[in-house]
Amino acid sequence: xxxxxxxxxxxxxxxxxxxxxxxxxxxxxxxxxxxxxxxxxxxxxxxxxxxxxxxxxxxxxxxxxxxxxxxxxxxxxxxxxxxxxxxxxxxxxxxxxxxxxxxxxxxxxxxxxxxxxxxxxxxxxxxxxxxxxxxxxxxxxxxxxxxxxxxxxxxxxxxxxxxxxxxxxxxxxxxxxxxxxxxxxxxxxxxxxxxxxxxxxxxxxxxxxxxxxxxxxxxxxxxxxxxxxxxxxxxxxxxxxxxxxxxxxxxxxxxxxxxxxxxxxxxxxxxxxxxxxxxxxxxxxxxxxxxxxxxxxxxxxxxxxxxxxxxxxxxxxxxxxxxxxx
Amino acid sequence: xxxxxxxxxxxxxxxxxxxxxxxxxxxxxxxxxxxxxxxxxxxxxxxxxxxxxxxxxxxxxxxxxxxxxxxxxxxxxxxxxxxxxxxxxxxxxxxxxxxxxxxxxxxxxxxxxxxxxxxxxxxxxxxxxxxxxxxxxxxxxxxxxxxxxxxxxxxxxxxxxxxxxxxxxxxxxxxxxxxxxxxxxxxxxxxxxxxxxxxxxxxxxxxxxxxxxxxxxxxxxxxxxxxxxxxxxxxxxxxxxxxxxxxxxxxxxxxxxxxxxxxxxxxxxxxxxxxxxxxxxxxxxxxxxxxxxxxxxxxxxxxxxxxxxxxxxxxxxxxxxxxxxxxxxxxxxxxxxxxxxxxxxxxxxxxxxxxxxxxxxxxxxxxxxxxxxxxxxxxxxxxxxxxxxxxxxxxxxxxxxxxxxxxxxxxxxxxxxxxxxxxxxxx
Numbered sequence: 043x044x045x046x047x048x049x050x051x052x053x054x055x056x057x058x059x060x061x062x063x064x065x066x067x068x069x070x071x072x073x074x075x076x077x078x079x080x081x082x083x084x085x086x087x088x089x090x091x092x093x094x095x096x097x098x099x100x101x102x103x104x105x106x107x108x109x110x111x112x113x114x115x116x117x118x119x120x121x122x123x124x125x126x127x128x129x130x131x132x133x134x135x136x137x138x139x140x141x142x143x144x145x146x147x148x149x150x151x152x153x154x155x156x157x158x159x160x161x162x163x164x165x166x167x168x169x170x171x172x173x174x175x176x177x178x179x180x181x182x183x184x185x186x187x188x189x190x191x192x193x194x195x196x197x198x199x200x201x202x203x204x205x206x207x208x209x210x211x212x213x214x215x216x217x218x219x220x221x222x223x224x225x226x227x228x229x230x231x232x233x234x235x236x237x238x239x240x241x242x243x244x245x246x247x248x249x250x251x252x253x254x255x256x257x258x259x260x261x262x263x264x265x266x267x268x269x270x271x272x273x274x275x276x277x278x279x280x281x282x283x284x285x286x287x288x289x290x291x292x293x294x295x296x297x298x299x300x301x302x303x304x305x306x307x308x309x310x311x312x313x314x315x316x317x318x319x320x321x322x323x324x325x326x327x328x329x330x331x332x333x334x335x336x337x338x339x340x341x342x343x344x345x346x347x348x349x350x351x352x353x354x355x356x357x358x359x360x361x362x363x364x365x366x367x368x
Numbered sequence: 369x370x371x372x373x374x375x376x377x378x379x380x381x382x383x384x385x386x387x388x389x390x391x392x393x394x395x396x397x398x399x400x401x402x403x404x405x406x407x408x409x410x411x412x413x414x415x416x417x418x419x420x421x422x423x424x425x426x427x428x429x430x431x432x433x434x435x436x437x438x439x440x441x442x443x444x445x446x447x448x449x450x451x452x453x454x455x456x457x458x459x460x461x462x463x464x465x466x467x468x469x470x471x472x473x474x475x476x477x478x479x480x481x482x483x484x485x486x487x488x489x490x491x492x493x494x495x496x497x498x499x500x501x502x503x504x505x506x507x508x509x510x511x512x513x514x515x516x517x518x519x520x521x522x523x524x525x526x527x528x529x530x531x532x533x534x535x536x537x538x539x540x541x542x543x544x545x546x547x548x549x550x551x552x553x554x555x556x557x558x559x560x561x562x563x564x565x566x567x568x569x570x571x572x573x574x575x576x577x578x579x580x581x582x583x584x585x586x587x588x589x590x591x592x593x594x595x596x597x598x599x600x601x602x603x604x605x606x607x608x609x610x611x612x613x614x615x616x617x618x619x620x621x622x623x624x625x626x627x628x629x630x631x632x633x634x635x636x637x638x639x640x641x642x643x644x645x646x647x648x649x650x651x652x653x654x655x656x657x658x659x660x661x662x663x664x665x666x667x668x669x670x671x672x673x674x675x676x677x678x679x680x681x682x683x684x685x686x687x688x689x690x691x692x693x694x695x696x697x698x699x700x701x702x703x704x705x706x707x708x709x710x711x712x713x714x715x716x717x718x719x720x721x722x723x724x725x726x727x728x729x730x731x732x733x734x735x736x737x738x739x740x741x742x743x744x745x746x747x748x749x750x751x752x753x754x755x756x757x758x759x760x761x762x763x764x765x766x767x768x769x770x771x772x773x774x775x776x777x778x779x780x781x782x783x784x785x786x787x788x789x790x791x792x793x794x795x
Contacts, residue, residue: 048640063569142685162687163571164641172685184687186571222571250574251565 048170056356058170058179061188062229070233074198077344077351083120084346093354094123097154101127103182104160109318110182110192113342114157117349123357126153141165142172149174155357156180163187163222178356186222192317193226195348197234199341200272203313207234213266213308214257215242215298216276216325219249219287223317224276232256242266243298246287263298267307274315275300278325291324300326305335313337369411369787370394372404376416376748380423381721382737391421393744396786400740416748419781422720424456424745425702426727426736428625429601430676431694432458432489435476436465441678441765443477446698447486449764451791453699454747454780455674456487457728457735461547462494463522469494469505471514478515486790488745490731492520492547495535499524504535508542517731518599520547523648527553533590540596545732547599548587550608551649555579560689562650566635572688575650577605584608588615591622599730602627602675604649606659613668623730624668626660627675628704629695631713633657633770643684643691644770647675661713664722671727672719674701678766696766700757702749703776710777744787753779 049064051057056069083089099118101111111127118125130144148156155178158166163185170179183189197207204210212231218224218241231239232255241248241257248259260266267273278294288294305314314326314336322328331338371393378389378401385401392400392408399405427450433440450458460477462468468477474491481489493510497503499521510516519539526532539546556579561567563574584600588611591598603609603624612624629647634654638645645651663669677694684691705723709716728736735743757771783791 140682140685141687160687162689164689165687167641168687184571185689186573188571225569225571249568250563251568254565255569 048167059190059352059356060166060170060179060181062190062193062226062233063188065233067233067235070194070197070230073194073348073351073355074201076355077194077198077347080120080347080350081344083350084343090120090122092122094118094121094357097123097357098152099123099125099155099157099353100148100153101125101157101182102148102159103127103129104131104158104165105183107159107183109342110159113345114182114349117346117353120346121350121354123353141168145169145173149177153177155353157182159183161185180352180356183222186220186225188226189222190226190230191345191349191352192223193230194352195341195345196227196274196315196317197230198348199315199337199344200313202340202344203337204271207231207236210236210272211238211240211270212236212272212274213240213242213270214274214276215263215266215300217247217278217282218243218252218276219247220279220282221276225255227274228255228257240266240270244288247282263304264307267304270308270312272313272315273300273305273308275326277317277319278321295324299324300330302327302329302333305330315341318342370399370408371744371784371787372410372413373416373421373746373748374413376419376421378421378738379717379720380738381717382423382725383739386717391738391746393746393784393787396788397744398738398740398742414748414782418750418752419748420751422747422749423724423736423738424747424783424785425454425723426457426459426731427455427674427676427698427701427723428459428599428671428727428730429627429673430458430460430698431678432460433678434464434480435473440680440683443480443489444484444486445765446676446678447481447484447489449698449762451486451783451785452763452780454702454749454783455698456745456747456783456785457490457733458487459490459492459517459731461522462492462520463499463524467494467499468492468510468514468516469497469499471509474510474514474516485785487785488735490733491516492518495519495521495539495546496526496531501526501528501531504531504538507539507544511542511544517733518545518547520601521549523549523551525551525553529586529590533594536590536594536596536598540594543597545597545599545730547601549601550580550583550587550603552579552582555582560646560650560693561638562635562652564635564653566638570638570641577607577652580605580649581607581611584611588620588622591615591620595621597621600624602630602649602673603660603669604630604652604656606656609659609663609668613663613666616668623670625671625673625727625730626664626669628672628697628701629675629770630660631657631664631672631708632704637770638688641688642770643686643688644695644768644772646684646688646691646693647695648693661708664708665714670722671730672701672705672722673727674698676764678764679768681767684768694768695770696762696764696768698764699762700769700771700776702747702780703778706751706778707776744784746784747780748782749778749780751778753777755779
């Protein structure tokens with residue numbers, strides 16, 4: 043209940059986009075439908091719509107990212123908003139200025155939206171709880187918790203190929219333990235009515251009680267991939283080799299890596315997805331990543347449209363009484 | 369000062385007293401019960417009608433932040449808060465700054481507490497030098513010169529089991545109780561919440577149950593081998609309690625306490641990253657909460673502590689894992705304990721024993737009882753008064769409690785320390 047409160051204003055309009063959890067199916071569908079309208083903007087000679095003219099959006103990245111930040115920046119610019127990129131290495135915040143102090147400084151510059159990425163789970167919620175009311179927060183990834191716009195672009199891509207969510211079997215393969223993307227995907231797929239979500243990975247990379255989020259857990263990748271419509275591969279971060287989670291990249295590839303042979307277990311028309319960046323030969327074979335069933339690059343281009351949709355829905359809401367004319 | 373506490377319901381679990389009895393205090397001690405001693409003329413009569421009179425509370429585990437973190441709180445501020453909560457004896461951990469591994473630091477703390485005058489403060493000496501788990505501290509001197517009543521490595525791990533074994537043997541040699549925080553640092557790793565459904569959903573690094581149970585199992589074996597008397601601090605898992613129960617059955621000299629918040633809160637209370645619920649050991653599951661309550665009922669858990677950790681507001685203003693763990697808890701210890709009786713976990717008298725007589729026994733000190741000749745540390749409270757935990761009315765300098773806004777029943781009216789009033793509610 044509280045979760046919905048913080049993400050919505052008193053009239054139930056989307057105010058922050060922190061997590062998929064707690065949103066109604068209609069809200070997600072509204073974002074997806076809005077994104078459809080933005081897909082063509084990138085193909086026009088003038089790649090801009092004037093929806094957010096005069097709005098200022100700050101990309102507040104406490105964790106380095108090129109791709110996500112770039113797509114957010116492009117999305118904002120195509121909506122005619124002014125964009126400010128602030129990259130803050132977390133070491134500098136821990137040394138001196140607190141997160142809150144920095145936040146209040148930026149508030150004083152009269153911005154309308156912060157797009158936040160932070161290495162700590164809950165950072166976006168924390169900022170949303172403490173920011174002045176007229177600023178909206180979009181979570182661009184917080185720790186292991188959530189990456190809701192990534193999940194939205196993933197379901198958007200799925201819908202393009204498989205329009206009926208209620209007839210799908212989706213497999214998410216790899217390091218679900220450390221993946222904010224996977225958590226958000228699970229919430230999005232469940233909210234949109236996908237009847238069967240499978241989480242596939244070794245015990246060391248599947249967090250406890252994951253079933254309670256509404257997935258079936260498989261440790262045998264071949265069993266898990268059987269007859270699925272969508273295969274989502276997760277990125278395996280190299281540092282996972284240090285923490286005694288896995289013996290080696292090679293063994294991981296041999297057991298859980300997606301190869302032509304394993305993909306053949308899925309439905310013949312199954313699509314292959316990956317949030318990127320890809321580790322070829324670790325979680326996915328190049329021939330699969332570049333193969334006919336892969337929609338990985340499509341995900342990237344859809345990312346701009348979906349982020350435009352989220353921004354415009356959040357900033358385009360009618361001002362409610364409690365927040366004045368901002 | 370001679371005081372006559374009149375007409376109250378006296379509950380003194382150590383002496384199996386529960387009934388209407390007058391109490392006569394003189395020279396800092398209980399002079400008589402029911403009938404005034406010959407020639408007693410009271411300087412003050414306290415009307416305790418409709419009130420409950422119990423021994424002043426003994427809290428096994430509180431951090432006062434002085435010396436070292438006076439921006440959070442001071443000995444004066446927290447002993448005053450203790451008095452407001454009916455607590456007359458506080459036991460502090462050695463992880464101050466500087467660490468209590470020399471008598472001078474212990475003396476400083478005792479001195480400051482006496483100066484403040486609100487509560488008696490007793491100290492645990494460091495088990496190892498700088499709590500680093502490498503060299504044994506001078507325990508005998510800490511005890512003899514510094515007045516430390518037991519030893520502990522606080523929250524710091526002893527990774528080297530050989531050093532651990534030697535430290536326990538050495539403590540046993542001087543008949544010192546060792547206070548243990550059962551935690552395997554490798555298993556708890558960078559965790560900040562119970563490893564379970566909630567940590568999975570929120571993406572918070574988890575602290576598995578095994579971080580505690582593995583340590584309890586190891587520690588019990590070493591306790592058995594060394595014969596040391598040991599106390600397990602603020603246990604959080606049902607499984608730990610079961611292991612302790614077995615060890616007690618085998619007559620191992622072990623005692624335990626639980627932090628009061630563990631009896632009311634679970635991982636669910638973290639909600640959307642509520643940093644007030646960031647505490648070590650973490651809030652566990654409903655099953656653990658029930659197990660801890662059952663352990664209290666059966667007496668496997670001897671005492672309830674506050675595990676008081678006051679913080680400045682900034683300490684809790686960050687993303688969950690980056691906040692400092694701990695709850696400001698002195699003023700909620702009594703009402704949360706009383707509520708256990710209300711919820712039929714145990715009798716009122718047993719509940720009160722867990723915060724008076726039992727912890728005093730664990731510490732091996734006087735206090736926690738009100739027989740003739742005992743210290744006149746007394747807490748008088750109104751069992752019916754309801755009050756709401758409020759940021760502005762908490763006496764502690766730390767306002768970091770997840771119980772803000774909770775309605776409590778039972779409020780301290782007056783606290784006496786060695787026969788002197790140290791707290792009295794404004795009437």
